[in-house]
Amino acid sequence: MKQTIVVIVExxxxxxxxxxxxxxxxxxxxxxxxxxxxxxxxxxxxxxALAREMADTWxxxxxAVRIPGLTSYNxxxxxxxxxxxxxxxxxxxxxxxxxSQGMDFAPALSVELNAACITGVEDILxxxxxxxxxxxxxxxxxxxxxxxxxxxxxxxxxxxxxRPQKPDKPVGGSVTIRSLKCExxxxxxxxxxxxxxxxxxxxxxxxxxxxxxxxxxKENVALIYQLAxxxxxxxxxxxxxxxxxxxxxxxxxxxxxxxxxxxxLYIACGISGSVQHVMGMRSSGYIxxxxxxxxxxxxxxxxxxxxxxxxxxxxxxxxxxxxAQSEGDQNG
Amino acid sequence: xxxxxCIKQVSESESPIQIDEHARWIQxxxxxxxxxxxxxxxxxEEAVLLKEAYPGTIIDAITIGPxxxxxxxxxxxxxxANHGIHIxxxxxxxxxxxxxxxxxxxxxRDKYYTLIFxxxxxxxxxxxxxxxxxxxxxxxxxxxxxxxxxxAPDNKYVYVEREIEGGSRDTLQLQLPAVLTIxxxxxxxxxxxxxxxxxxxxxxxxxxxxxxxxxxxxxxKVVRVAYxxxxxxxxxxxxxxxxxxxxxxxxxxxxxLLQ
Numbered sequence: 001m002k003q004t005i006v007v008i009v010e011x012x013x014x015x016x017x018x019x020x021x022x023x024x025x026x027x028x029x030x031x032x033x034x035x036x037x038x039x040x041x042x043x044x045x046x047x048x049a050l051a052r053e054m055a056d057t058w059x060x061x062x063x064a065v066r067i068p069g070l071t072s073y074n075x076x077x078x079x080x081x082x083x084x085x086x087x088x089x090x091x092x093x094x095x096x097x098x099x100s101q102g103m104d105f106a107p108a109l110s111v112e113l114n115a116a117c118i119t120g121v122e123d124i125l126x127x128x129x130x131x132x133x134x135x136x137x138x139x140x141x142x143x144x145x146x147x148x149x150x151x152x153x154x155x156x157x158x159x160x161x162x163r164p165q166k167p168d169k170p171v172g173g174s175v176t177i178r179s180l181k182c183e184x185x186x187x188x189x190x191x192x193x194x195x196x197x198x199x200x201x202x203x204x205x206x207x208x209x210x211x212x213x214x215x216x217x218k219e220n221v222a223l224i225y226q227l228a229x230x231x232x233x234x235x236x237x238x239x240x241x242x243x244x245x246x247x248x249x250x251x252x253x254x255x256x257x258x259x260x261x262x263x264x265l266y267i268a269c270g271i272s273g274s275v276q277h278v279m280g281m282r283s284s285g286y287i288x289x290x291x292x293x294x295x296x297x298x299x300x301x302x303x304x305x306x307x308x309x310x311x312x313x314x315x316x317x318x319x320x321x322x323x324a325q326s327e328g329d330q331n332g
Numbered sequence: 333x334x335x336x337x338c339i340k341q342v343s344e345s346e347s348p349i350q351i352d353e354h355a356r357w358i359q360x361x362x363x364x365x366x367x368x369x370x371x372x373x374x375x376x377e378e379a380v381l382l383k384e385a386y387p388g389t390i391i392d393a394i395t396i397g398p399x400x401x402x403x404x405x406x407x408x409x410x411x412x413a414n415h416g417i418h419i420x421x422x423x424x425x426x427x428x429x430x431x432x433x434x435x436x437x438x439x440x441r442d443k444y445y446t447l448i449f450x451x452x453x454x455x456x457x458x459x460x461x462x463x464x465x466x467x468x469x470x471x472x473x474x475x476x477x478x479x480x481x482x483x484a485p486d487n488k489y490v491y492v493e494r495e496i497e498g499g500s501r502d503t504l505q506l507q508l509p510a511v512l513t514i515x516x517x518x519x520x521x522x523x524x525x526x527x528x529x530x531x532x533x534x535x536x537x538x539x540x541x542x543x544x545x546x547x548x549x550x551x552x553k554v555v556r557v558a559y560x561x562x563x564x565x566x567x568x569x570x571x572x573x574x575x576x577x578x579x580x581x582x583x584x585x586x587x588x589l590l591q
């Protein structure tokens with residue numbers, strides 16, 4: 001029997017989210033393993049145009065479910081509509097994004113379908129001829145390989161891990177539109193409040209000096225500013241934990257729930273390197289990581305790794321820099 | 333109002349992570365210390381803030397884990413929870429989120445909680461599944477990554493803001509009872525008070541042996557644990573601190589990243 005792999009189209013404000021294309025490429029990786037068919041599903045009050053776009057881009061069979069009143073994501077509606085559809089399609093795999101939407105409905109949907117639920121999937125592997133999914137654990141210090149033991153598996157796919165390779169001449173795309181009356185009884189959506197924070201300070205910098213829990217004390221933030229001051233067009237940023245502590249403002253936060261940055265140079269000071277943080281900075285040009293823990297996950301994504309306490313290393317670096325500057329002046 | 337807060341004991345973030353000899357899970361005896369999952373502290377604090385705003389509110393704190401995890405219940409009581417429930421497991425290793433959610437749902441089913449809180453995820457397994465799963469098991473509405481919550485005056489609804497991409501917020505009104513997973517930064521978790529800690533030490537926790545709770549069939553399994561692969565060269569600088577500083581300066585200058 002042919003397996004069905006379903007991709008849940010993530011969209012917001014009338015646009016398909018880039019991660020959706022990564023979900024299709026993840027589905028194609030799964031398809032290589034066994035003969036199977038990929039279908040995309042989109043839920044919205046007015047899904048026709050986006051469904052067409054998915055069908056034309058990928059040559060996929062797209063099921064568009066028109067649900068009056070569904071102008072933004074609603075967990076209760078997603079759970080109940082998708083549960084029925086997945087049963088009808090006899091889905092073997094459901095690919096959703098590891099995003100604020102996917103992380104919200106996937107676990108609840110899995111309960112409804114007696115399905116496996118594997119969140120934050122970063123890779124697909126074959127272990128002893130069986131499909132396994134790799135996901136980070138313990139602050140990305142280790143990776144778990146997880147195997148489904150159910151007929152249906154719901155996956156939330158970490159954005160940025162599956163490169164979308166769109167076909168040049170997609171063929172065979174089709175759209176089926178269904179209309180469904182479905183009201184959420186217990187969960188009423190009240191709209192989206194747009195972000196107030198202005199992130200341009202860190203997204204436009206050429207050099208970012210970023211700080212994490214290794215800072216130890218709020219007063220040490222001054223050191224980070226001193227280091228940043230050596231560079232032109234630099235900015236100070238931080239991991240979520242630093243912003244939660246109130247040591248930096250949230251507009252300085254790099255990571256999934258903050259800004260995605262790609263400066264020429266990213267200096268990570270005392271940052272452990274959780275997946276959430278790394279997703280926001282891994283496309284930086286050159287990455288220097290300073291951390292006293294030699295096993296910190298940040299070293300896996302860095303070009304240069306320095307195992308030192310940032311509290312003593314940063315002043316040492318500034319001293320070396322200033323000495324070199326003054327010698328340069330004398331020579332010049 | 334009755335609130336159930338679900339908390340977890342995890343290893344200290346600085347604790348080294350060593351994979352066991354069969355590569356099945358983390359070597360637990362290499363872990364140097366344990367603490368309450370940092371993200372659960374926000375859930376406990378949010379419950380305590382509600383208790384302060386609504387006198388008469390009762391907070392139950394529940395955890396599932398081996399004997400040592402009773403410590404996090406004591407901490408939650410130290411922060412202001414009233415009662416503690418410990419579902420005691422024999423195993424020290426990996427716990428499946430659906431098993432945890434089923435056991436908590438089974439406990440909560442006839443207890444008339446108005447709100448059930450969890451942290452947004454655990455720092456060790458990072459799955460973020462238990463909250464929505466409890467909601468689904470009990471047919472309750474839920475919201476994840478809640479960064480603000482406000483009870484409606486009639487106590488029939490809760491207004492929530494959940495954090496979505498790019499710092500925007502999705503706003504919802506949920507019918508009570510409801511399950512909320514609490515995002516970090518919603519509040520500033522307090523330290524346990526001495527008087528509460530003394531009470532916690534005297535107070536008897538309600539203990540349930542995991543074997544006496546529900547035993548759902550496992551739907552997925554961790555078959556192997558590995559160290560992560562490097563995505564860049566990851567050159568470690570050697571020498572004294574000063575030598576490393578000199579080397580770093582040279583590297584940055586070679587790449588014209590520093591004048």
